[in-house]
Every structure is written in structure tokens, then in C-alpha cells.
Amino acid sequence: MGAPQHVFQVYIKASPERLWQAITDPAMTQIYYFNSLVESDFAVGSPISYKQPDGSLDIEGEVLEADPPRKLVHSFSTRWEANDDSPTTVTWEITPMGSETCRLAVTHAGFTSENATYESVRGGWPMILSGLKTLVETGKGLKIETPEAAEATA
């Protein structure tokens, strides 16, 4: 039995360059990545972080591989809650699928067990990738609210 990992794939009507921008531009990540701004120069060995607008740190890591607009690999440690789970690795891969469409695959690997981080990102990645796809294809973000929250704002 291999180490636990998550693999997600989504097909998006966009060029590889546009998807690379979506992943690396804080103005865009803020719209689909739980309101956080990505910060990095995306050079190998450089730090990468996702921060809330107030500066608080959600995620930090290190860029391990960067091959625009095809592949980005970075280590990943959550800072939004107190947990001691060891760092994991996130791989973003962009593959053209015809002239209009790309497949965006995210592999989140390196988990030592199905720990708290493993469980919390299981639900988070589909929200992130759905929001990214909606933003790139429609120009607007996707607001996802739990039923209770939706009722409160209705």
C-alpha cells in the first residue's frame, strides 16, 4: 500500500500561460484560494507562502521545481491552525488537450498517514480548483457558501 496522496484533475478552457498566471498571480489566487494571496518569485529554492489580506500566514513552503507554463512543485505546510503534521508536496501540472483546453492536475503527496492535514485538504482542493476554473472561464470568482451561511445572507 503506497503513502496516502490526493490527485485531482480538472479540464479548463484556457491556454497553459493563462493557467500558469492563475496559479502564480496573487490577484487571482485571492479570488479562488480561500481569499489568500500567493507570494513567491517562483525560483527553485525560494520560499512560497499563501497569506490572508491581513498578513496572517495560511500556508508556507519552498519552490522545488518550476517549469512555466508546465509544472510547479512546492513543499506545503499549513499554518492556519496548530498542527504538527510534517510538510507535504504539491505538484501542479498543466497539459494542453487540444487547441482550446488544458488539463490541470494537482497531486498532493508525501503524507505520512491520513492525518488532519490530509483530511482537511481533501475537501479544500476541489473548492480551489472549481473556483480557479470558474474564474478563468467566466472572469468572475465562485462564491461557495455552506447552507447555513447562505441562509444568513439571503
Place this chain on the structure above:
Amino acid sequence: METEDAFRALADPSRRTLLDALRERDGQALGELVERLPGMTRFGVMKHLRILEGAGLVTTRRDGRRKLHFLNPVPIQLIADRWISRYAQPWTAAMVDLKSQLEARPMPAPKHVYETYIRTSPERLWRALTDPDLTQRYYYDTRVASSWRTGDPITYAWTDGTVTIEGEIVEADAPRRLVHTFSFTQDPEQAAERPSRCTWEIVPMGEACLLRLTHDDFDGETSTYRSVGNGWGAILSGLKTLLETGEPLHIQAPVEETAGRNA
């Protein structure tokens, strides 16, 4: 404190791979160790080796122009000595053995679960799942047909009438939940398998809906199980694009991937 650094160093799977490499063959240079971690850059491997050296798990020695890395098992031995007394040792050995036996057992029943969030209403999403004019635009050109009553058939067919997928409705609770069995008819091996099951769940989430598709009830990792993975991704992405933009999504597989793709 040395033990703390060792724990932190050991917490990373890539670093454990490097220690395994040195246990197999001690005294390796950076270039040789880089080969043990494909997908990681030289710089990345160097950083991990520095962390291992800092924890006392790796020592280095110059051999001409090369720097050779050696495993130092002392910190790990200290951890073992501290927490495994000579009385506990036989028990821990037995537990480690049991753990390896359990991990060698077959995994729980295989299934695919997909979640996607779509800017649409539950009613529009239900319609997209059950209207043949719409399925034709995202479900590999097939038109769905069913009365949507429990026990009645459901089929997905091309416009020439060829049925590609067939099954039976288990539950149809508009616009929340659709459950049906699933068989590919076009592949003889897959058609002969016991039908699997698709559960489509629609959960309203404000302006968006969560669509969760669970494809399960396989007799192990069958041919159907192994082939549907890529197909569902394309279908769900196409459904989302259709509902959010009004246009279908055109996906062309790269040449080397067309072999083995279904429907």
C-alpha cells in the same frame, strides 16, 4: 537538542529516502543521491542533506573533489534505546511485524469520488444530468434516456442509437440525488462485469452547487474501475463549463493518451 532535530529530520519522506540510499550504500556523492529522488532538483536534495547533517544523521568526508555522505545511525539508536526498554523489545518487534502484515492486505473496496462546485441552481444541475439535449454536449456525445423511476432502465446512447452505457435507476430524488447502476456495453470484458453504481449528489452552497459523484460497488480494481477515472474528469469539467458559460468544452487527448480511453 539532538533527538528533536533527528525527529524533525526523519519526518520528511524524501529525507528518509536519502537515509535508505545511504543504508544500502554508504559514502555517496550528491550526484548519486540526486538520482534517488527523481522530480527533485539538485538544490532541493542539497537542502535535505543539510538538514540531515544538522541533525547528526549524515556526516560528510571529502574524497578528492567530491564530498561523500555517510549515514550516522547513532541518533536513531538513541531514540530506540530511550523508548524501547529491553522488556518491551520483544513486543515492539511483534507489533512491527503485525503492522507489515496488515499493510500488505488488500485495500478497502475501490471507488472513485469526485467533487466539483458549479455556479448554478440545483434544478438546472438536475436538468443537465437528465436532459438528453444537455448530456449530448458534455457526456461524450451521448443522449441519456430514462423514466427516472426506481427499477426502470437508464441508457446513454449515441445519436445512431448505439447504447454505450446502461443501468437501472436505484433512486431518483430531484433535484438532490440520483443513484443508478452502471455497465459499459461497448467493451466485452467490462460488459461482463457485475454492474457498478453511480451516486450523483447535489448540495446547494449559496450561488454554487456541490456536485459529488461517487462511482463504487466494483468487484475489486476491475477493468471498468481502471478506465472510468479519466472519463469522469472530462465529463464533469464539460458539465461545469456548459452550465457556467453556455458552451461545451472541447477536449482533445494528447496523441499518446488516446489508446485505452473509453467511449
